[in-house]
Amino acid sequence: MTTILVTGGAGYIGSHTVIELINSGFRVIVVDNLVNASYDSISRVEYIVKKKVIFYEIDLRDSEKLSKVFDKYKIDAVIHFAGLKAVGESTKIPLEYFDNNVGGTISLLKVMKQHDVKNIVFSSSATVYGDATRFKDMIPIPEKCPTGPTNPYGHTKLVIEGIMRDIYASDNKWRIALLRYFNPIGAHQSGLIGEDPTGIPNNLLPFLAQVAIGRRQKLNVFGNDYDSHDGTPIRDYIHVVDLAKGHIAALSYLANLKPKEGICREWNLGTGKGSTVFDIYHSFCKAVGHDLPYEIVGRRSGDVLNLTACVTRANEELKWKAKLTVDDACRDLWNWTTKNPQGFATPHYHIADHLYGEQRIHDVIFENFKFSVANVGATIVDVEVNGHPVVCNFQRLSDYAAKENPYFGATIGRVANRLPGAKIVIEGHTYDIDANEGKNSLHGGSHGFNSKYFFGPVTSYDSKAEAVILKFVDFDSDGSNGYPGDLNTYVSYIVTPHSYKIEYESSLDSSSKSPVTVVNLTNHSYFHLSDESNINETDFKLYTNKCIDTDTSLLPTGTISKLTQPKVMEKFRLGSNAFDNCFVLSDDVESLDTRKLKAKKALEVSNSKSNLQLKVYTTEPAFQLYTGDEIAVKNYGKRSGFAVETSRFLGAATFEKWQRQVILHKGDLYGASTTYVFS
Ligand code: NAD
CATH class of the missing domain: 2.70.98.10 (Beta-galactosidase; Chain A, domain 5)
Structure with missing residues (x-):
């Protein structure tokens, strides 16, 4: 596999993965409609790797245009990041989420099938598990944990996983890696690319970063009465560069299957180590050099104590392991934030x-x-x-x-x-x-x-x-x-x-x-x-x-x-x-x-x-x-x-x-x- 089409490659995880792909010798073609990204991330990826990234501004649902890209290049595999990802927003506009995420994926899979491209790595999410604490003995969460998403975004991911399983069942030449990410954090070490959330960030670290540069007043900590060492909930945070490398490992796993062997399998990508909200807060304050304002407010509905990944399957089968720490991620996020206080936007x-x-x-x-x-x-x-x-x-x-x-x-x-x-x-x-x-x-x-x-x-x-x-x-x-x-x-x-x-x-x-x-x-x-x-x-x-x-x-x-x-x-x-x-x-x-x-x-x-x-x-x-x-x-x-x-x-x-x-x-x-x- 040498030529990889990356959907959503201008986005946060996509852009970091494009760097790892190029540095590993792959030729990369990015398709992104820039609905939640800026072309600047592509310019900067090229600047970092000093290589050209072939880019098409295409909505995945436009299968005619997408098909032309497949006509033009001999694509070996697809890494499919493109999708809308804001949980809160998905509860307000569920139809748009299904149309974009599921509709975009169906269009992509059809075009792939027409062009006989049957290797795909898909960005799924730990959200598909929903509240894994509802079961006994499912923390850390293994892939066998029953699914049960609690919001439309999570539903779209589960529907897509289901579609992919059905495709594999109909034609077992397909090689499909369903990667369930836990909480990606951090930024590229160069400080040139990172997460650039529009509006109020949903996630803890992007929010803290905006507090640190004065764009937000304080962090709201939702509950400090959980049964953890400091009373705040525990999640599994993974450095985005480690996550990006997980995709190379998945590609290599698919490429190394026996000839004619297909697969459709799930892998958790996390660290296997949980951190509380306060652990992250302290680590980020250390990176910034001083304490940041926060306020304890009541629990948020739907939050649970602990959602840490079991990563044995990815470690053993994909021969991949997260190496970077939360401190590394906080350092890199702060570097990205100070160098780009407005994200990718530059006045004038x-x-x-x-x-x-x-x-x-x-x-x-x-x-x-x-x-x-x-x-x-x-x-x-x-x-x-x-x-x-x-x-x-x-x-x-x-x-x-x-x-x-x-x-x-x-x-x-x-x-x-x-x-x-x-x-x-x-x-x-x-x-x-x-x-x-x-x-x-x-x-x-x-x-x-x-x-x-x-x-x-x-x-x-x-x-x-x-x-x-x-x-x-x-x-x-x-x-x-x-x-x-x-x-x-x-x-x-x-x-x-x-x-x-x-x-x-x-x-x-x-x-x-x-x-x-x-x-x-x-x-x-x-x-x-x-x-x-x-x-x-x-x-x-x-x-x-x-x-x-x-x-x-x-x-x-x-x-x-x-x-x-x-x-x-x-x-x-x-x-x-x-x-x-x-x-x-x-x-x-x-x-x-x-x-x-x-x-x-x-x-x-x-x-x-x-x-x-x-x-x-x-x-x-x-x-x-x-x-x-x-x-x-x-x-x-x-x-x-x-x-x-x-x-x-x-x-x-x-x-x-x-x-x-x-x-x-x-x-x-x-x-x-x-x-x-x-x-
Ligand atoms: P992102 O929004 O930064 O990247 C997604 C990219 O897809 C964007 O560049 C966007 O413009 C593009 N896109 C969206 N719809 C498209 C369409 N119809 N056609 C073409 N391009 C389209 O998000 P991210 O954080 O990089 O996430 C990448 C993938 O990983 C998403 O599928 C997301 O659901 C999944 N994921 C993300 C997280 C997370 O916390 N960031 C966690 C688990 C899973």
Whole structure:
């Protein structure tokens, strides 16, 4: 079994399971209608595993659309999380629960049958047992405990289990694992994904987390007169990552059955250890670092003393055991909560509904400023100031892949600009780099960063700075375009109501065989500050006149000289002046992580017709100013825009005297920061 379709994979348990699946080498396809989840969890899963997750926004009940997914991929097994899960809500809208949970499952099972996919792991629940204390000797609860759910949600789970048993009885080729979860808690250790309840949380720990960050006043403890060590009821809490691993164990169990052997069997997934409400409370307070307010109120109807799982069957048959503790879960939950006080929601950030095909666009929208990025190339696909579009872009993402695209908005790497002879010599070793411009290499080679899918973004909001932060990551493997070393690169966009800052950070992966590589990154946006067809009427002011000399092929000669025109800090109309020059802002050839340095102003550009102004500040020692004289692509011609590509020196990778700017050893950080301010 290699390709797994995960229904509800954008949800709490689903997203954690997708990570475990990918880390175990499975290919994953997620189907989720996002009724109780956000696409951000998928973006973040991709960011964590640095792999693409195939995602379809489909309601399971739409069997036509679902069927197309099964037509497209050879699916080996399904893990079926999708469903509504709020017990209280289910008592108010039972029909919707049956329609969604049972209806969705029937649709799924029919499509699976049509496509001869007969392996399924189903998210059932300990709720199917109801009050197991009604029997003698059923605590801890074994799978043989008679069922008896006490609410519509639990009924839907039991009905689905029944349907699956009947299917197996009709065709015993089916392999069906019914996993009855106890109480999943905690979050991923990265702090990037976790439970994001809408409204008032039903469960103890999400509620406590909201008390801890001030979203709720206090915890209500429902009764302290039970027969437990502290008077509060006992439940079995399982870390969501352990639970996720239980699904891999179940898949592997199904895969290892004898050929032609089928099964439909229940397994409890819990820890087998009970914790009281106060045990959990104290553990979470320990994680937070102080006590949290609570009040003892009367017992809640339907609550019973002890619902702990007997997990012998899962331990023995699935060879799976929960390893993480309640303390681990509380620590991870608190980490997730503090990093994401509003869950996945980030003010001003939206995933755009203009999807550009299967890809998503990430928009940051302030009153007078819009900033949009796509995953491929972490490309800036739109910037709008007071409603004026100020960057060259395409309406369809596929156009970015066109040969004539002069790198509109893209991240350029590993090495921006021209590499003479498509060669680098690092510490005596010569590396042949992909030659994509005659004998030379331009902007990283034929498959440079501009064409790579960047994972993420992880979004966050800095309320003090009123800034939305979008962080992407790329993993570039050893040998990519000829460059040595496995390289991780983070691209962050820090967007405020009138500016954006781009931060780059690269380092060699700890697993990289090569201890060294070379990095020089930039962004290749083309700006135009008015609606005019060219930038000739635009005014420039440069804060340097030092330039790196180039030969007639625009290749660096290794020397720096001063231009006589334009004068430093003197405003000039661009007119027929054409630039494709690398300007030098600083003689610093030592700093690999320039983010530590004070940003310098590189240039100011303005247009008197639109009254728009752009100022560029950077910690980088140089920038290429290109006036777009070669642009010839859909809707854009010569001089449609200008690029300000802040970077290391042109030729830094070639000339030994400058190489310290770009040579990256294992353990070192490459960093750069550039801010574009509009007014
Ligand atoms: P969740 O709500 O976070 O995830 C469920 C996902 O299913 C959501 O992303 C939702 O958008 C999606 N979904 C719902 N209906 C759908 C439909 N018709 N088509 C496509 N997608 C749909 O919940 P979770 O906590 O991750 O739970 C996952 C599964 O585990 C559920 O079936 C739930 O009943 C079961 N379960 C959960 C718990 C728990 O405490 N979290 C306990 C026992 C069992």
